[in-house]
Amino acid sequence: MARTQVNAPGTLGDDRAARARRIGRRRETRAALLFISPWILGFLIFTAWPIIYSAYLSLTDYDVINDPNFVGFENYEELFRDPKLATALWNTFFFTVIQVPVYVVVSLALALLLDRAGRASGFFRTAFFLPKMTPPVAVGILLLLLFNGQSGLINEGLSWFGIDGPDWTTDPNWVKPGLILMSLWSVGSSVIILLAALRNVPQELYDSAKVDGAGWWKTTMRITVPMISGALFFIVIVNTIAGFQTFTEAYTAFFGSGNTTYSNDAALFYVIYLFRQAFEFLNMGYASAMAWLLFVIIMIFTAIQIKVSRRFVYYEGEQR
Amino acid sequence: MTTQTRLDAATTEPERQVPPRPPRRLRVTVGKVLIWAGLILATLVFIYPFLWLLSASFKPRGDVFDNRLIPETFTFDNYLNVWQEAPMALWLWNTVLVTVLAAVTVTISSAMVAWGFAYFRFRARNFLFGVVLATMMLPGAVTMIPQFLIWNSLGMVDTLTPLWAQNLFGSAFYIFLLRQFFLGLPRELFDAARIDGANNWTIFTRIAMPLCKPALIITLLFEFQAIWTDLLRPLIYLRDSDNFTVPRGLKALLDQYGFGGEWHWEIVVTASVITTVPMIILFFLGQRHFVQGIATTGSKG
Numbered sequence: 001m002a003r004t005q006v007n008a009p010g011t012l013g014d015d016r017a018a019r020a021r022r023i024g025r026r027r028e029t030r031a032a033l034l035f036i037s038p039w040i041l042g043f044l045i046f047t048a049w050p051i052i053y054s055a056y057l058s059l060t061d062y063d064v065i066n067d068p069n070f071v072g073f074e075n076y077e078e079l080f081r082d083p084k085l086a087t088a089l090w091n092t093f094f095f096t097v098i099q100v101p102v103y104v105v106v107s108l109a110l111a112l113l114l115d116r117a118g119r120a121s122g123f124f125r126t127a128f129f130l131p132k133m134t135p136p137v138a139v140g141i142l143l144l145l146l147f148n149g150q151s152g153l154i155n156e157g158l159s160w161f162g163i164d165g166p167d168w169t170t171d172p173n174w175v176k177p178g179l180i181l182m183s184l185w186s187v188g189s190s191v192i193i194l195l196a197a198l199r200n201v202p203q204e205l206y207d208s209a210k211v212d213g214a215g216w217w218k219t220t221m222r223i224t225v226p227m228i229s230g231a232l233f234f235i236v237i238v239n240t241i242a243g244f245q246t247f248t249e250a251y252t253a254f255f256g257s258g259n260t261t262y263s264n265d266a267a268l269f270y271v272i273y274l275f276r277q278a279f280e281f282l283n284m285g286y287a288s289a290m291a292w293l294l295f296v297i298i299m300i301f302t303a304i305q306i307k308v309s310r311r312f313v314y315y316e317g318e319q320r
Numbered sequence: 321m322t323t324q325t326r327l328d329a330a331t332t333e334p335e336r337q338v339p340p341r342p343p344r345r346l347r348v349t350v351g352k353v354l355i356w357a358g359l360i361l362a363t364l365v366f367i368y369p370f371l372w373l374l375s376a377s378f379k380p381r382g383d384v385f386d387n388r389l390i391p392e393t394f395t396f397d398n399y400l401n402v403w404q405e406a407p408m409a410l411w412l413w414n415t416v417l418v419t420v421l422a423a424v425t426v427t428i429s430s431a432m433v434a435w436g437f438a439y440f441r442f443r444a445r446n447f448l449f450g451v452v453l454a455t456m457m458l459p460g461a462v463t464m465i466p467q468f469l470i471w472n473s474l475g476m477v478d479t480l481t482p483l484w485a486q487n488l489f490g491s492a493f494y495i496f497l498l499r500q501f502f503l504g505l506p507r508e509l510f511d512a513a514r515i516d517g518a519n520n521w522t523i524f525t526r527i528a529m530p531l532c533k534p535a536l537i538i539t540l541l542f543e544f545q546a547i548w549t550d551l552l553r554p555l556i557y558l559r560d561s562d563n564f565t566v567p568r569g570l571k572a573l574l575d576q577y578g579f580g581g582e583w584h585w586e587i588v589v590t591a592s593v594i595t596t597v598p599m600i601i602l603f604f605l606g607q608r609h610f611v612q613g614i615a616t617t618g619s620k621g
Contacts, residue, residue: 028440031520035436038429039452042489047455050466057465064472110362116355125611127363130370133599135549137567138592141574142369145376145585151385153372185369189614196615216351245459248551256575271461278465279556291461298459 058288068285075289085290087265088273091176095269096243099180103239104232107187111194112220125195129188140252143182144169154181169253172266179250179267190235197231198224229313237305244298247271270294370596377590384585398590405587406573407562408594414480415548415565422484423543427536429490434498435524439510449499456492468556478559484547494539497617501535502528538613541606548599566595 033040058075060068079085110128114121134142146153149167158165168178201224209219225232246269254267255276274294278287376384377398379391386392402408437449471482505528513523529536554568561572570591577584603610 025442029442032436032440032442032445035440035520035524036433036448038488039433039490039495040448042486043451043455045470046467046486046489047458047463050463050470051458053466053469054462064469113355113358113362116352117359120359124359124363126607127366129611130600130603131366133545133603134370134596135551135567135570135599137549137551137570137574138373138596141570141578141588141592142373144578145384145589146369146372148385151387153368153387156387185366188366192611192614241459245461251555252551252571252574256579274461275552275555279468284465284469288465291459291465295459295462302457 054288054291057285058292060285062284063282064284075286078286079289079293084273088268088270091268092244092270095176095180095246096240099183099243100236100239102180103184103187104235106184107190107194110187110191111198114191114195115198125192128191131185132188136248137252139182140249143178143249143253147178172264175266193231193235194228197228201227226314230315233309233313237302240301241298245271373589373593377593379586381584381586384589398586402587402590406569410562411564411566411569414563418480418483418565419544419547422487422547423540425484426487426491426494426543427539429488430494430539431498431529431536433490434495435502435528438499438502452492452495477557478563480563482557483553498532498535501532505531537609541609542613544602545599570595
């Protein structure tokens with residue numbers, strides 16, 4: 001759309017009009033670049049340069065105090081020999097692969113419930129969303145207190161049903177399940193996204209399903225889920241990426257200042273290990289190599305998810 | 321159809337009237353009972369930890385784990401103790417300073433950039449906007465270390481500056497969000513203003529910005545929450561406890577009173593309440609905008 005056509009062509013001589021348009025376009029480009037200049041500057045200083053520098057650092061030994069010492073691909077070779085890295089990778093995969101499906105199913109269930117709440121849905125939406133406002137540090141502390149093996153609320157609740165709860169925060173087998181359960185506390189924003197998607201499903205589809213005599217389960221699986229598959233897919237992608245980068249809750253609860261670990265390495269997630277290598281042990285080069293490995297892993301997982309989703313995700317108005 | 325004709329139709333053809341529906345509240349079905357039971361149970365699960373935390377902050381040392389919702393012995397001492405044990409007021413002030421600076425700068429700069437991408441047409445626009453979107457995919461871990469080294473070489477480590485100053489340059493997610501909003505505004509409005517002699521800056525500040533207020537509020541609220549609750553960056557950049565933000569301070573208190581062998585959980589619990597309450601207040605103030613923002617933008621987990 002030509003906005004500068006106020007000087008309609010024809011009122012001026014032909015080359016004069018062309019010249020005016022050229023000047024107008026140049027002026028527009030200059031104005032646009034002025035408006036986006038903050039981002040260009042920030043991108044160059046805080047994104048582009050860090051990417052290049054991080055790639056360089058990953059080929060060096062660097063402890064911040066002495067100059068970087070070029071070592072070639074040694075850091076990357078070390079990645080494959082480091083047993084702690086293998087632990088961190090395993091923990092992170094385990095956490096993400098279990099947490100994401102559980103998280104999606106729970107938020108879908110809550111969104112379906114909320115969709116039926118009628119006028120009270122505002123109240124319940126608020127209640128579900130509140131935990132999202134709790135700072136992750138406080139969530140980590142709540143995890144320690146509520147999931148405490150001796151006297152925590154969770155185990156007290158389980159004991160009413162005659163179940164002897166595990167030591168969630170100290171038993172290596174139960175640390176990750178505890179973290180996963182605690183993470184469900186903040187499904188609120190996913191519930192809101194799914195609820196918005198549910199409200200967009202055309203009512204006619206439900207009406208005709210009713211006419212055809214479809215029950216609740218069938219309607220949900222054949223109409224609701226396919227119709228909101230776009231939102232579901234979004235939540236899967238975002239949570240997978242976030243899962244690989246889990247840090248605050250686990251770090252708060254299981255790691256402390258002064259290079260101390262309060263548990264064994266059951267909660268040593270990838271970014272926690274990266275953070276400790278970089279800022280506690282000052283192995284900036286090794287940590288940079290770790291960052292690039294994480295980048296590659298996230299890219300691979302996202303690409304696989306996008307490829308798989310092509311078969312299942314339905315977007316309204318999409319040509320098939 | 322006017323009201324008159326509809327009334328006519330109703331009076332002349334009474335037999336076509338639908339039988340009145342039974343009042344809604346009488347139609348209690350098993351499904352409804354299950355739905356409400358589920359909703360109430362879920363609400364309890366989501367709210368209970370808050371109540372537990374709040375109640376624990378009023379319990380004396382040693383009672384924290386008794387899991388009673390109403391403290392057996394009610395005490396206000398924990399709040400006084402926290403204030404004495406830690407520079408809580410200073411931490412709160414640091415946090416307010418950082419979050420306000422971060423939220424305001426990121427909103428203004430992101431709006432400027434978003435406007436640049438939404439309103440003007442120039443050759444590299446689509447390419448540059450593609451780069452904006454691509455930066456959203458980059459894991460923070462890749463840029464974390466070099467960014468620290470930049471601030472370190474500027475001598476800014478252990479100051480509050482690194483926690484907010486990058487926001488001066490806008491943030492990809494908000495640029496994307498605000499651009500969508502700007503694109504929804506009618507272009508004729510700006511053309512009219514231009515004919516009246518308004519320049520680019522006036523059009524942006526006097527017309528576009530006011531019209532996109534809901535999106536600006538969403539940006540402010542989201543960023544305020546993100547910075548207030550952040551632990552990772554304060555862990556990286558802050559050393560001296562006088563410079564801590566509340567989440568960083570809370571972690572320090574946990575290290576000292578939780579694991580440091582002192583086992584003063586009541587201090588940790590009370591500091592958690594102090595860290596959380598401002599966010600809860602913020603949520604109730606901006607509830608509508610939060611919900612709208614999440615529903616329309618699909619804000620990240």
